[in-house]
Structure formats: structure tokens, C-alpha cells
Amino acid sequence: MDFKTLCNIIKYAFKFIGNWRTAHRLKTYMTIQEWFEKRKEAQIQRRQMESRVDTEDFAADLWTKCVHCEAQITKKELEENMMVCPLCDYHFRINARERIQQLFDKDSFEELFKEIKPTDPLNFVDTVSYADRLEKAHAKTGLDEAVITGIAEIEGHKVATAVMDFDFMGGSMGSVVGEKVTRIIEEAIKRRLPVLAITSSGGARMQESALSLMQMAKTSCAVSRLDEAGLLYINLLTEPTFGGITASFGMLGDIIIAEQGARIGFAGRRVIEQTIRQKLPADFQTAEYLLKYGQVDLVSKRADLRKNLASILAMHEV
Numbered sequence: 001m002d003f004k005t006l007c008n009i010i011k012y013a014f015k016f017i018g019n020w021r022t023a024h025r026l027k028t029y030m031t032i033q034e035w036f037e038k039r040k041e042a043q044i045q046r047r048q049m050e051s052r053v054d055t056e057d058f059a060a061d062l063w064t065k066c067v068h069c070e071a072q073i074t075k076k077e078l079e080e081n082m083m084v085c086p087l088c089d090y091h092f093r094i095n096a097r098e099r100i101q102q103l104f105d106k107d108s109f110e111e112l113f114k115e116i117k118p119t120d121p122l123n124f125v126d127t128v129s130y131a132d133r134l135e136k137a138h139a140k141t142g143l144d145e146a147v148i149t150g151i152a153e154i155e156g157h158k159v160a161t162a163v164m165d166f167d168f169m170g171g172s173m174g175s176v177v178g179e180k181v182t183r184i185i186e187e188a189i190k191r192r193l194p195v196l197a198i199t200s201s202g203g204a205r206m207q208e209s210a211l212s213l214m215q216m217a218k219t220s221c222a223v224s225r226l227d228e229a230g231l232l233y234i235n236l237l238t239e240p241t242f243g244g245i246t247a248s249f250g251m252l253g254d255i256i257i258a259e260q261g262a263r264i265g266f267a268g269r270r271v272i273e274q275t276i277r278q279k280l281p282a283d284f285q286t287a288e289y290l291l292k293y294g295q296v297d298l299v300s301k302r303a304d305l306r307k308n309l310a311s312i313l314a315m316h317e318v
């Protein structure tokens with residue numbers, strides 16, 4: 001190795017060490033700076049996020065918007081008003097448990113036929129399998145099926161009841177709904193009790209195909225046997241009652257009551273409009289429209305339901 005080469009090696013070595021030290025010093029210096037800045041930034045962001053989440057949760061817990069008049073109302077106010085908007089009187093849809101709590105005497109409801117659970121006899125799969133849909137509906141509602149059946153009291157008057165839940169697969173009627181409705185009617189015949197069917201449903205359950213449609217005949221036959229036994233049958237139609245329910249046990253009552261604002265029909269409005277190629281009136285398929293044309297006997301506000309049902313039951317007890 002000659003002197004010139006040695007000098008070059010030393011020069012490059014120093015240059016490398018110099019670069020490395022500068023880079024390292026710079027890196028260390030920037031990192032500390034960045035670390036402080038980033039920590040500060042993260043703290044600010046975290047605080048902002050926490051306060052926003054707190055505010056959102058807090059607000060979401062306390063307030064809700066009326067779907068009809070769009071007014072902001074507190075959830076407490078809405079619950080105290082039986083889930084009816086205090087400003088525009090819009091009746092929010094309620095689930096079966098809420099209905100039972102609102103309508104029947106406290107702790108009077110005794111559930112029957114809870115043990116009947118749905119199966120998937122056709123192994124039906126559309127975009128999702130029927131078994132998965134049932135599981136999801138159970139997770140959402142805590143129910144095994146779209147109807148709760150049992151014996152309860154309204155202002156001391158005993159009644160056998162079937163309460164449908166729209167949140168469970170659109171309140172659709174499969175084999176289990178049909179079976180439970182039939183059994184509660186048979187139980188009422190055995191115990192000589194009136195029956196109150198509270199409906200909220202989109203119709204038959206397509207995942208059970210013909211088995212679901214057969215429930216229309218089965219429940220209608222049960223209602224006919226109730227009639228032969230001389231017992232009172234009351235329908236309470238709530239938002240929404242459609243399809244196979246209105247075509248079977250939903251409209252066979254001796255007395256048919258509709259809750260204010262409920263939509264009731266067989267086929268949906270759009271399907272009818274497309275078929276007859278005519279525009280339907282704005283109030284078509286509402287409880288009030290049905291009353292006007294004699295399809296229901298009474299339209300009741302939610303707040304008056306207990307009183308109205310109790311007086312009907314009292315009248316028929318004699």
C-alpha cells in the first residue's frame with residue numbers, strides 16, 4: 001500500500017465517522033424534540049377524543065330524535081310517555097317486552113311455551129343461512145322467536161296473549177310462531193279465557209317456505225275453535241302488521257283494535273301502486289284509513305290501550 005492510498009483510506013474513514021456522528025447527533029436531537037412534540041400532540045388528541053366520546057356517549061344516552069317531527073327529546077321523557085313523542089304524538093315502534101310491560105298489570109305476565117325453539121328444516125341459505133339469521137335475531141332481541149305467549153292480566157282481567165316482536169326477523173311467522181299462537185289459543189279454550197293477539201309483523205317467513213304458509217291455516221283453524229268455544233278474541237294491530245298475519249289470525253278478531261299510526265295491510269304500498277298503476281292516497285294502509293273503511297273497530301292511542309282493553313274484557317266477562 002502506498003502513501004497516497006493510505007491517506008485516502010484515512011480521509012474516507014474520517015468522513016464516514018463524521019457523517020455517522022452528524023447523523024447520529026441529528027437523529028438524537030430530532031428524536032427528543034419529536035418525542036416531546038409528539039407526546040404533547042398525542043396528549044392533546046387523546047384529551048380531545050376522550051372529551052368528544054364522553055360528550056357523544058353522554059348525549060346519545062340522554063337524547064334522541066323524533067323520526068316524525070325531528071324534535072330533540074330526552075330518552076327519559078320518551079320512555080315516561082310510553083315511547084310516544086310528547087310534541088307530535090308519533091308512536092314509536094316498541095318491542096314485545098316493552099309492550100308486555102306497558103300493557104299488562106305489573107308482574108302478572110306468566111310466559112308459556114317458551115321451550116318451543118326454531119329449527120332449520122329446509123337447510124335454507126340465501127345470502128346468509130337461516131341458522132345464522134336465527135342466531136343473529138336471538139343476539140339482537142334475546143328472544144328465541146318472534147312471538148311471546150302467555151297468560152296475563154289487564155286491570156285484573158285475565159287474558160291469554162300472543163305478543164309479536166318485529167325486531168326478531170321482521171316479526172315473521174314461521175312454524176314456531178304459528179305453533180305458539182295455536183297453543184296459546186288452545187290453552188285459552190282449556191282455561192276458558194279470552195285471547196288478545198298483539199301483532200307486529202311483515203308476514204310469513206320465507207326461509208321456511210310452505211311450512212311458514214301452512215301456519216296461516218293452522219292459526220286460523222285455532223281461532224275458529226276459539227269461536228266455537230264461545231270465547232272472545234281481540235286483535236291489537238300495531239306498527240306494522242302485514243302479509244300472512246293480516247291474512248290469518250291477525251284480522252279474525254271479534255274486536256279489532258289498531259294502535260294509532262300503525263300501518264296495516266297485506267301487500268306493500270309500492271307493490272299495489274305498481275300493479276294497479278295508480279297513486280294511492282297518503283293515508284293508505286294506516287290505522288285511521290282502515291277505521292274509515294270499516295276494517296277495524298277502534299283506533300286507540302297507546303296511552304288509552306289498557307283502559308280500552310280492560311273495559312272490553314270487563315264487558316265480556318259477564
Ligand SMILES: [Zn+2]
Pocket residue numbers: 066067068069070071085086087088089090
Ligand atoms: Zn315528534
